[in-house]
Amino acid sequence: MRGVNYKMLPALDLRLTEENLDDLYENAPCGYCSCLPDGTLVKLNQTLLNWLGYARQELVANQCLQQLLTVGARLHYEMHCVPLLLLQSQVREVSYSLRRKDGGTVPVLLNAVLLRDAEGNPLVIRVTLFDITDRRKYEQELLRTKAQAEEQREQLRAQNEQLTRINADLDSFVYTASHDLKQPVHNLTGLFQEFERSATFHDPAAASMVGMFHEALQQLLSTIDGLTEVVQRQRQLEEAPVEAVLLQPFTEEIIRSLPQQREQPQPVFTLDFAELPTLRMARPALHSVLYNLLSNALKYAEPGRRPRVAVRTAWVEGVPVLSVQDNGRGIDLERHGGALFQLFRRFHPDVTGSGVGLYLVNRLVHQVGGRIDVVSKVGQGTTFRLLMPGLGS
CATH class of the missing domain: 1.10.287 (Helix Hairpins)
Incomplete structure (x- = not known):
């Protein structure tokens, strides 16, 4: 082989070539036995004897391989393995349980090969057993x-x-x-x-x-x-059926239906649906979600400040996201974050409302497998990000 420096390899210990074949058979890490075609045991290694707890003379020429199997395993061996051995001279990896002398069992995988004489008559079955406890x-x-x-x-x-x-x-x-x-x-x-x-x-x-x-x-x-x-x-x-809703005209229609807030400057709306123009959702549900978020953005505007509301869609790590951002009063999330979406909870008592809107938005978003992230600063505004997997068109 190219690139191999044979001078660096350790010297071969010649004792490794002098393995005792009898010892290798007797103390192999698996069980070996040989039996006549009728199952009479003629040879077993010490490993198998140790598993079963028998002395050699108790089994050799005194018992059959079938007698070492549990009842179910014995029936399977006689009705399945023996015909296969006669037909194709081998079976591989059949799961059985051996009966120990003390009544216990040893789960094994059995491999067997049938040897024939010169005339093709069955002569001996060599069996290898692996402990799969x-x-x-x-x-x-x-x-x-x-x-x-x-x-x-x-x-x-x-x-x-x-x-x-x-x-x-x-x-x-x-x-x-x-x-x-x-x-x-x-x-x-x-x-x-x-x-x-x-x-x-x-x-x-x-x-x-x-x-x-x-x-x-x-x-x-x-x-x-x-x-x-x-x-x-x-x-x-x-x-309502799920449908692909074109967001630009849909949102514009909702904006036109919003109630005008008295003594408030004309609001400015920014719509950006270029990255994700449509969402697949039941139209009434999407209308309720957007209407409540947009009406809240106007209702909770900062007094004396021109309301600015941005509605956008985007793909974020493969998930469609609908966001509504305002520059209104904001919410103290440290104080009220845990109750933000609870029914009838209101955080600005001086503004009329029922406390139903955000609860309804959260419920509808969760119904379609989504969730809502909220970022808010008191006096600066609030952003609702609706992450809705599977709703992008």
């Missing part, structure tokens, strides 16, 4: 782990089905309750307005109390409307 333990552990995983997966599936039913029941309950409550509250509002029109108040504090009662009624109506909207949007998502 450690391999069998490993396989059993794998099977046990797989069974546990299957059991856990089945439990999770059952839990998910139960949670789905519970969520559906809760949605139905919320929708029914809000629907049933709305009419009585409207009736109460009408009665209160008639009461205000016809009643005469002599107590100076009455006007303040009437105002508080009116505000409480409006808050109750707002809460009922918010609950109804959550359930309706959820049902719309389940029923």
Whole structure:
């Protein structure tokens, strides 16, 4: 061989060429035995005897190979291996269990070769056996782990089905309750307005109390409307087909429908969908997401500052991302981050709202397998990044 410096190789220890063949057979790392075509044992090595716990004279010419096998293994050997040996003179890597003298078992892989005489008649079967105890333990552990995983997966599936039913029941309950409550509250509002029109108040504090009662009624109506909207949007998502929504005209239409904020400079919107012009999503769900984020950007604008809102799409590490950035009041995430998407949570009490918008946005995004990252600084603005795998066109 080129490049090999034979002078650097160690000198061959000639003792290695003087291996005792009998010792090599007797103490091989695998079991050897020879038997007649009917299975009668005629020779075994010491390794196999050590595995089984027998003396040589107990087996040679006294027992058959089949007698060393467990019941199932013996049936397989006689019905499968023996015919194969007669047909093709060998079998390879058949998994059996040997019976020890003390009643225990040794899992092995069996390889066998059938030798024939000059006339082609079966003469002797030479068998090699490999101890696979450690391999069998490993396989059993794998099977046990797989069974546990299957059991856990089945439990999770059952839990998910139960949670789905519970969520559906809760949605139905919320929708029914809000629907049933709305009419009585409207009736109460009408009665209160008639009461205000016809009643005469002599107590100076009455006007303040009437105002508080009116505000409480409006808050109750707002809460009922918010609950109804959550359930309706959820049902719309389940029923509406997924489609490729062209974002530029879709967003422009939403901007035109936004309510104008009183005493606020005209907002400036920047739209950039060049990298990802469309998203595959149910149109009502996407409308609800964008409408709530854009209306919040205007609603929570910094007083005296011209609102600037940027809506962009991009691919980030193969994931479509929709972002809405504003220069508004911002949110103290250290204080309120954990409750940002909770239902009816509001962080600017001086601004009217129901506390439903961000909850609904988060729920709809999660329904399509996405998540929301939020970056915000008080007094500087907020950026919502909606990471939605699988929704890019």
